[in-house]
Each structure stands twice: as structure tokens, then as C-alpha cells.
Amino acid sequence: MITDYKHVRMLLSLLKQYNIKHIVVSPGSRNISIVKSVEDDPFFTCYSVVDERSAAYFAVGISLQVNAPVAITCTSAQATRNYMPGLTEAFYRKTPVLAITTDYDESFTGQLNMQSIKQMEMPSDTANVSVDIPIIKDMNDEYLVNRRLNLALDALTRNGGGPAHINVRINEHWKKGDDKLELARKITRYKPLDEEWPKINDKRILLVIGGHRPFSNKETVAIEAFANAHNVAIYVNHISNFNGLKTVHGNKLLTIGSFGNLLPELVISIGGHLGDYPLDGNLKNAKIEHWRVCEDGLYADAYNSLTKIFECPEDYFFQRMADAVKGNSNNNYYLDWQAEISKVTIPEKLPLSNAYIAKYLSALIPSNSNLHFSILNSLRNWELYDVDASIKCYSNVAGFGIDGDLSTFLGQSVASDDMNFLIIGDLAFFYDMNALGIRQIKNNVRIVLINNSGGGEFRLYTHTADNFGDLSNRHIAAAGHFGESAEGWAKNNNFEYLRVKNKEKLKESLPIFIKHSESPMLMEVFTTMSDDSKALETIIKSNLHQTQREKIKQTIKESMPSGLKTGLKRIIGK
Numbered sequence: 337m338i339t340d341y342k343h344v345r346m347l348l349s350l351l352k353q354y355n356i357k358h359i360v361v362s363p364g365s366r367n368i369s370i371v372k373s374v375e376d377d378p379f380f381t382c383y384s385v386v387d388e389r390s391a392a393y394f395a396v397g398i399s400l401q402v403n404a405p406v407a408i409t410c411t412s413a414q415a416t417r418n419y420m421p422g423l424t425e426a427f428y429r430k431t432p433v434l435a436i437t438t439d440y441d442e443s444f445t446g447q448l449n450m451q452s453i454k455q456m457e458m459p460s461d462t463a464n465v466s467v468d469i470p471i472i473k474d475m476n477d478e479y480l481v482n483r484r485l486n487l488a489l490d491a492l493t494r495n496g497g498g499p500a501h502i503n504v505r506i507n508e509h510w511k512k513g514d515d516k517l518e519l520a521r522k523i524t525r526y527k528p529l530d531e532e533w534p535k536i537n538d539k540r541i542l543l544v545i546g547g548h549r550p551f552s553n554k555e556t557v558a559i560e561a562f563a564n565a566h567n568v569a570i571y572v573n574h575i576s577n578f579n580g581l582k583t584v585h586g587n588k589l590l591t592i593g594s595f596g597n598l599l600p601e602l603v604i605s606i607g608g609h610l611g612d613y614p615l616d617g618n619l620k621n622a623k624i625e626h627w628r629v630c631e632d633g634l635y636a637d638a639y640n641s642l643t644k645i646f647e648c649p650e651d652y653f654f655q656r657m658a659d660a661v662k663g664n665s666n667n668n669y670y671l672d673w674q675a676e677i678s679k680v681t682i683p684e685k686l687p688l689s690n691a692y693i694a695k696y697l698s699a700l701i702p703s704n705s706n707l708h709f710s711i712l713n714s715l716r717n718w719e720l721y722d723v724d725a726s727i728k729c730y731s732n733v734a735g736f737g738i739d740g741d742l743s744t745f746l747g748q749s750v751a752s753d754d755m756n757f758l759i760i761g762d763l764a765f766f767y768d769m770n771a772l773g774i775r776q777i778k779n780n781v782r783i784v785l786i787n788n789s790g791g792g793e794f795r796l797y798t799h800t801a802d803n804f805g806d807l808s809n810r811h812i813a814a815a816g817h818f819g820e821s822a823e824g825w826a827k828n829n830n831f832e833y834l835r836v837k838n839k840e841k842l843k844e845s846l847p848i849f850i851k852h853s854e855s856p857m858l859m860e861v862f863t864t865m866s867d868d869s870k871a872l873e874t875i876i877k878s879n880l881h882q883t884q885r886e887k888i889k890q891t892i893k894e895s896m897p898s899g900l901k902t903g904l905k906r907i908i909g910k
């Protein structure tokens with residue numbers, strides 16, 4: 337007999353997958369859904385212990401003997417407090433006791449409801465991890481519950497192990513569900529000393545390299561060995577700082593469309609945030625498996641499909657996974673990506689805009705420069721163009737703030753002997769403008785201030801806020817805040833200032849802007865929010881047309897008898 341509650345069913349499935357067989361049960365109402373679901377299941381051995389204090393110690397004893405995690409479960413309120421002494425003992429001797437307390441919905445707590453106390457407030461030395469498990473109401477709850485359960489179960493044995501706590505919210509005492517238990521997603525951790533690591537076989541792999549400091553030679557060699565050994569495409573954007581074998585700037589494709597036939601079977605991710613909304617949006621609901629490689633060993637389930645964590649240095653992972661197979665793999669998946677990306681074209685005719693500037697400046701940035709992007713609009717537009725492989729790229733997408741882009745950039749430039757470029761919008765620039773007064777700023781600084789007089793991000797035709805039209809300018813896009821220009825402030829801080837109001841002036845200014853100078857330089861390019869949006873719209877729509885035209889061409893080709901095709905080719909001489 338199994339409860340209907342989805343979160344409890346998930347817990348049951350994971351208890352089995354983590355091989356937790358022994359459960360010490362104390363009497364009460366709130367945990368009936370759990371108790372009824374396990375007591376007749378031959379997988380579990382249940383022990384009845386009335387006193388919760390004794391139950392926790394009893395579990396410590398069983399665990400010592402069977403050398404495996406043991407669960408304890410009780411009802412809500414004061415019952416849970418009595419777990420503390422036994423859990424404290426378990427914490428300091430690193431015994432894996434899993435306390436499953438049960439509770440009302442969070443809205444009951446502290447409202448003079450009976451038996452509803454703050455059960456989540458456990459002393460820090462009673463559990464390695466303590467998680468709250470809500471009743472599942474939608475898919476987001478489902479992902480959250482799955483992750484939290486895994487987190488607590490994993491903590492029983494991680495880093496030497498110890499007790500963990502799961503607080504399960506349950507409103508109805510009992511509702512019977514299907515007798516066949518569905519398999520919940522288990523997140524398994526692997527470490528270098530584990531002898532058995534999973535095999536990848538012939539899967540189509542998308543290796544996503546998030547925001548990353550530039551790679552060491554050892555890391556690059558390992559990633560390339562991995563790329564040779566497997567059918568992989570390496571998804572990067574500029575801030576991945578990886579330009580090795582089999583890399584694809586996939587955002588170019590996803591900005592104008594979707595994965596189409598390019599969905600991977602397995603995503604392996606390394607690094608931090610990529611600031612790439614299309615990627616996350618496409619992968620979040622896809623049927624894929626996700627493996628994460630990170631030294632911190634933390635869950636980062638960005639695509640709601642995490643199944644494995646490799647807690648080790650990146651180069652170790654890639655080298656071990658490369659060494660696990662003999663010979664080279666085919667390149668099909670990478671070639672498919674390349675074929676699709678090569679179809680993306682950027683139209684010649686664009687208004688003066690962030691995209692237009694990126695188009696011309698991207699090819700001129702000197703090698704070995706540092707290149708910073710402010711978030712969203714700048715990052716997005718520059719991803720449409722290549723930059724020299726020696727250029728290192730950065731963006732504050734971890735905290736996703738417009739508040740410190742200028743300061744971060746200037747900090748790096750002060751410590752660098754190369755040229756340093758920043759692409760930044762006006763709201764981000766004026767937010768952080770006092771940084772221009774920092775004394776040590778050197779003449780290697782080049783700031784492109786794209787002044788569209790507001791938060792153009794919110795007036796892009798793809799943004800929901802643009803549906804409010806110019807009303808968005810009042811408080812969402814915050815238009816017209818900072819006067820006419822940054823000229824006075826730039827000059828005041830001994831910057832050479834270039835004013836660009838049209839394309840001709842831009843053409844004239846770019847060669848000056850990229851050259852050595854005796855002072856730092858700020859080039860202010862005046863665009864409009866509407867032109868920034870139009871540029872993006874032109875790029876996206878021209879590619880949609882192209883795909884459609886190609887589709888028609890393809891359909892005609894495919895439906896034409898081959899004799900007729902050769903005849904026609906002969907007539908038109910192709």
C-alpha cells in the first residue's frame with residue numbers, strides 16, 4: 337500500500353535507491369503516509385520505538401552494526417525535539433542516521449495551529465543537511481523536492497558522512513495511491529577515488545562550458561582528448577574562454593531559433609553562469625541527462641535533469657573519460673552543429689545599434705585584450721560575432737548586476753598590461769560612474785558606452801515589457817535619467833572622449849579607439865532603444881526567412897524526380 341502523495345512516493349523510491357532498509361518508527365498521525373507505505377514493503381525492516389529520544393539512539397546502534405544509513409521517522413511538533421540527543425551523538429561520531437520528521441504545510445506554523453512548531457530550526461550540530469519538503473503543487477516543486485531529497489540522502493555518506501534531516505509537509509493523514517512506485521531521479525556523486533565511473537558509450541554529448549577563467553594548457557589538452565574520444569559538440573560563448581577542438585558558438589543559433597534536431601542525449605556542464613537565456617530555456621524542458629563536473633561538488637541542476645556529479649578537477653574528469661575509450665569517436669554531432677550555425681547570417685543593413693557596433697568593433701579588438709561585456713544586451717549582441725581566440729572575455733553574469741560592471745572591468749585593467757575593452761549600456765555605466773575617478777586607471781582602458789537613454793533590454797521586441805509600449809519607459813526601462821551625455825564626466829576624469837552620433841562617425845572613430853593613446857578612452861555611441869530592438873529583429877527575422885526559403889528549396893528538391901533534376905541542372909548550367 338503506497339500513499340498518493342507525490343513527494344512521499346519520491347522519498348520512498350530514493351530510500352530504496354540509496355539502499356536505506358532499516359526504519360525506526362515512532363507512533364503518531366502526521367507520518368502515517370510514510371509508515372503505511374513502508375511497513376508491508378519487504379524491502380524495509382521496520383522497528384517500533386515509542387520514545388523518539390530512544391528511537392534516534394536505537395538507530396545509531398543499528399547503523400553501527402550494519403554499517404549503513406538508518407532512517408527514523410516520527411510525527412510533528414514536540415516529538416521531533418526528542419530526536420536531538422541521538423542526532424547530536426550521530427553528528428559527532430559521523431553516524432548516518434536519517435531523521436524523517438513530518439509537519440503541516442508551512443502556512444500553519446506559528447499561527448496557534450495545533451502541533452505546528454518550527455521544526456526546521458535544528459541545532460547545526462544535529463544534521464549535515466536539513467531540508468524542508470513541501471507538498472508538490474507543480475513541476476517546479478517536483479524538481480525542488482527531488483533535489484532536496486537527494487541532497488539530504490547524499491549527505492549521509494558525503495565527506496565522511498553523518499546524520500541528515502528531511503522534514504516532510506503532509507496535510508492529509510492518508511490517501512492511497514497506485515501500488516506501482518515510479519522511479520525518482522537519483523543524483524549520484526562520483527569522486528576520483530571511486531573505482532567505477534559510468535561509461536558514456538556513443539551518446540551525443542553537449543559539453544556546456546559556462547563562464548570560465550582562461551583554461552590552462554593541461555585543461556585544454558584534457559578537454560581536447562575528451563573531444564576526440566567522444567561524439568561531442570562543445571557549447572561555448574565568449575565568456576567560456578575556450579576555443580579548442582569541436583567548439584560551437586551555439587547561442588548564435590538559439591537566438592534565432594531552437595535546438596531542432598540538435599538536442600543532445602547527454603549534457604555535461606562545467607564552469608559558472610553563461611548568461612545564455614536561450615540555452616537554459618531550451619534545455620530546461622528537454623528530455624536529456626545532465627552530468628555536472630565541479631570541484632565544489634554542489635548541485636547545479638540548471639536543466640532539471642541532473643543525474644550525476646563528478647566532484648573533481650575538470651582536467652581529471654576529461655582525461656579519465658578520454659582514457660576510458662579506445663580510439664577516436666565520430667564527429668557527427670559537432671558537424672551537425674556547424675552545419676546549422678553556418679546557415680545563420682547577419683544582414684548587412686542594420687541601424688546604428690549595439691549589434692551594429694559589435695559587428696565592426698569585434699573584428700578590430702587587438703589580440704590578447706581583455707573584453708568585458710555588461711549583461712544581457714551587450715553579451716547577446718556580441719555573441720553574434722567572432723572575436724580573436726587570444727582575447728579573454730568576461731561579464732558579471734554570476735550576480736547578474738548592472739551595478740559593478742565598470743568597476744570590475746577597471747579593476748582588471750589596472751592589473752593588466754594589455755588593452756582592456758568594456759561594452760556597456762547607459763544605465764549600467766551611470767550606475768557605476770564614480771569608478772571613473774579611481775586614481776590608478778591606465779591608458780589601456782577603452783570604454784564603449786552605448787547610450788540609448790534607458791534600459792533597452794526592456795524595449796526589445798522580444799521582451800514582455802515592450803508590449804506596454806512607451807509606457808514602459810516610465811519605470812521599467814527608466815528612460816531619460818542621465819542627461820545628454822557622459823562627456824563632461826569622462827573629460828573631468830581625464831578620459832579622451834569620442835562622440836559618435838552616426839555610422840560615418842563610428843567608422844572614423846574606431847581606428848582611433850583601438851590604437852595606443854596617452855590616456856584612457858571613452859567612446860559614447862548614441863543609439864535609440866528602438867534601433868537596438870530593430871537591429872535584433874532584423875537579424876532574427878532575416879534568418880527565419882532564410883530558413884523558410886531554404887525549406888521551400890529543399891522541399892522542391894526532394895519532391896522532384898531525379899531525372900528532371902539533372903535535366904534542369906544541365907539547362908541552367910549548374
Ligand SMILES: Cc1ncc(C[n+]2csc(CCOP(=O)(O)OP(=O)(O)O)c2C)c(N)n1
Binds near residue numbers: 690710760764765
Ligand atoms: C543592480 C541591478 N539592478 C537592476 C537590474 C535589472 N536590469 C537588467 S538589464 C537592465 C537595463 C540595462 O540598461 P543599460 O545598461 O542601459 O543597457 P541596455 O539594455 O540599454 O543595452 C536593468 C535595470 C540588474 N541587472 N542589476
